[in-house]
Amino acid sequence: MAKMDFIKLTIDGKIIEVAKGTTIYKAAKKLGIEIPILCYMDLENLNIENKPGGCRICSVEVEGRKNLAPSCSTDVAEGMLVKTNSVRVLNARRTIMELILSDHPKDCLTCAKSGNCELQDMAVKLGIREIPGQEYAEMSTYRLDTSPSIIRDMDKCIMCRRCETMCNDFQTVGALHAVNRGFEAVVAPAFEMNLEHSSCTYCGQCVAVCPTGALTEVDHTGKVISALSDPKKTVIVQTAPAVRAALGEEFGLKPGTRVTGEMVTALKNLGFDYVFDTDFAADLTIMEEGTELLDRLTKHLNGDKNVKLPILTSCCPAWVNFFEYHFPDMKDIPSTARSPQQMFGSIAKSYFAEKIGIKREDMIVVSIMPCLAKKYECQRDEFKVDGNPDVDYSITTRELAHLIKQANMDLVGMEKSDFDQPLGESTGAGVIFGATGGVIEAATRTAYELYTGKSLESVDFKQLRGMDGIRSGSVDFDGLEIKIGIAHGLGNARKLLEEVKAGESQYHAIEIMACPGGCIGGGGQPLHHGDSSILSARTKAIYEEDEGKVLRKSHENPYIIKLYEEFLDKPMSDKAHQLLHTHYFDKKKNTFEV
């Protein structure tokens, strides 16, 4: 880089040279000076940056400038003299913090975010001990909004706008936006209607980035505890692949530490009668979805005009909501295969209930998910039999951590256990469902072997992995080139979908995950607090788990083979259709498109 592209400046007496276009905040960080931030969020490897410059906590003094500068969004300039801790800065920062708190409820003790709240941390960091004038300060107050997945308690909103960035810029869902003026300004669905009536997909990315308790998940831990203590119920649990790669963070473990065995022990100790694995259902999904892909592909190659390609994956419930709301005219494109969570529930309450000789009404199926949309998904009417849901309660990774802590357990140092059988056995293909590209890689492993009749030399399709929002790859199916598209983030999905709509898509199959990085970055995962390197660490853990497996192809899972032999006959059989497939609805809402 040419010399002129570098800029020399002084921050708190220290000289530093940084590239042109660097912000004061980032330059200071290089010097080891952590300027406090609140609204700012930079998910670097996802290319998501939220910098409305609204909270003004990061204000610094720049010599020669009339007012203070927001360091998060002010670029460095040659010879700049910056003070991050002058009396003027400290006074302004403290005053602003006191006044943010003056319009924030003081119910920290019972807040869902207590101990994990960026606003609370900032109050601690700045040593706020009192809020002058609180006794006569009016508080802004809003109606509590509860949806199947997400609770909006906007009294706690500090207008950081992170949720808006995720919902509009990243997801292009457009459910949340700032409304009203001045003191009444708040982030809300259009016309301040309930989230449930908006175009919200429950992806939960707003919850994942909310620095306060304004956006939280609907907590079902109480219901789970009640079920566990009911002697008449057989309570079984399934755990999604991404959970094991992140749960450890809640117990102080380094991001990317796998805690599969410890998690199973903890669940058994909590009193679940059977601890099973959603990965098993992921393998089952591959059998159904892979077969459907091959079926559609073959028909298409044979010139059947009624068969549409590409086939789109359907395991992400937020993605399903997204196309039902925004692209209902394309609802015949995604695979009809249910998500692994629902396949599991359906098999558990039929095949397994039969096997252990109990009625489905006496069985409670709990799922541990990295996801908030799963809470909504398990309540969908299609997934109920006579009003009894296939999956009763879906709780998040965070909620599970709370349950474990409540039961006086710590994952650190806990002995490891294996999943129970028959619904606990899985292959590496099931595990990688947790990361973007994983579902399509797993499907490729099986589809290749089923289509070509040959055995794969290497099951690692590294071209399909990575963190880029839209990726593509092609696999040689014995002379037939299969083109694969991958998108994570609904904004990226939208781009691929528009291509399909315009008839310009080059792909045979597309995998879509709503959350950044796939399920490992789900809205129910431990909070990353703006550090997106955590997502990469979880992804790494997922692929390590896959590599450690003896079986890495879904169709080789012996319990899956047995399930078809004993119960389902073959993939896409009538019974499989009835239990493992679904249909989609036109749910286009009367809301504004972004």
Add this chain to the structure above:
Amino acid sequence: MSNYSMHMLVCGGTGCKSSDSDILVEKLKKELLKQGLEETVQVVMTGCFGFCEKGPIVKIMPDNTFYTQVKPEDAEDIVEEHVVKGRRVTRLLYKDPEKNTAVEDTKHMGFYKKQLRIALRNCGFLDPEKIEEYIARDGYMAIGKVLTELSPEETISLMKDSGLRGRGGAGFPSGLKWEFARNNESDKKYVVCNADEGDPGAFMDRSILEGDPHSVLEAMAITGYCIGADEGFIYIRAEYPLAIERLKIAINQAREYGLLGENILGSGFNFDIGLKYGAGAFVCGEETALIHSMEGERGEPTLKPPFPAESGYHGKPTNVNNVETLANVPSIILKGAEWFSSIGTEKSKGTKVFALAGKINNVGLIEVPMGTTLREVIFEIGGGIKDGKKFKAAQTGGPSGGCLTEKHLDTPIDYENLVANGSMMGSGGMIVLDEDDCMVSIAKFYLGFTVEESCGKCVPCRIVNKRLHELLDRICSGKGELADLDRLKNLGEVIKDTSLCGLGQSSPNPVLSTLDNFYDEYYSHVVDKKCPAGVCKDLMEYFILEENCVGCTACARACPVGAITGERKELHTVNPDICIKCGACMEKCKFDAVILK
């Protein structure tokens, strides 16, 4: 075509229209028809004359007669007396408030004597709905000159030399702004006219658009030529229906005449103008917020840089100028930079339009050279304080400005001096306050406006201003403490220091400036619990004067809480501990015995 020997100019501004000036026009025409004079006398509905205090205005040319407060029923007299008999209708003439004599023509009126009208040059002189009248007053000569004689660079250089600065508030040199927009290369650029006038009491932009829309259109086309844009938008609040109507007419006429659209005046230059309506959000006067609103986004500001000149409407280089700024442009082009820069002070050139309001005799719109003193504006043009009261302060710059007091009366008004004295030019609102105004209440009023109009994006403007307002409210209701005054100052300084946009940064000005200039008044409120101006009700007590009370018991019977006691035909007294200050006693007393003190 008729050759009229006399013209009746009737004000068709929003103010005069709402006082039936449109009915007056019809009546005048009818009367003229009755006399068979419809071919001799032309009735023209013009834009605002500025002298709104005495509207509706009728000015008769060529003899310059200036009739005030004319009602539709005066039409007959005007035609019969003035036109037919050649006698002025004395009762409708403006009366000099000091000499109490009728003034026959505008040249002798204090209100007009010191004015110099450049931006308002055509307001009140022509029919804004007829492009021919604008052309007859050298309209579209400037665009002609620019397109045929000057390069964009030469025009920008002329503008820079003229010293014209933005009239919307910040006072940024207009020529320089154009140059920035010109220097940013792009396949598309935009010219935006900011007509989102929002200061309470300010209406100069509305008057210009209502009275002389073509001058703004012409200036926008010139701007487009200079920066390399072929499209312009006027962002105007939907609450200005008359201005919108006249703009629409003007745009259509200009298109018909080939003065907008493709290949203007055969020069090969294309430029067209569209309208964008605002919903009346004060913050949308801030240029980045305005552009977001134009794009259909929430009207809230974003950080600068990038400036609109780099990335504006739809990410393209955009030049935003205020209405009044643009209205100056054609005159500058035609009369030259030297002419314009010879008017005004060292750093503030030309004139400024002010909207005079408040406790002043001549409420209205005036245009004076920069450097005119506050004394000249208030006492000569404005005719002094109403009811002979004492001048206390002039609030300039609207909710973003501050107060100028008696000690500033002889300070020449320009951008620099206003800022140096804790106020600002703003868009030119000037509200005059007298001894009966409480400065704490005034500060509270303005802050209340900002609290309502804040977009809520940044914490200082959203929350801190609200707290500032709460503090002022406490002070006005007698709950304030001395320490609150320090807190007011600290909060005000923090808001100035940390707010995102100009609205927030200037919002505490009314508080800080009144604290500076009227500290004693704040002190009285918090320490003595008294409002010296007698405005803050909570700090006043009802009291019955012994000399006036006849003991009629009317007050005691009216009191809903039994706070008044006294025997028949004896002095009554109010118990302040029980009194709820509803004022019923004062209303009932026929002897002026109940007072507030």
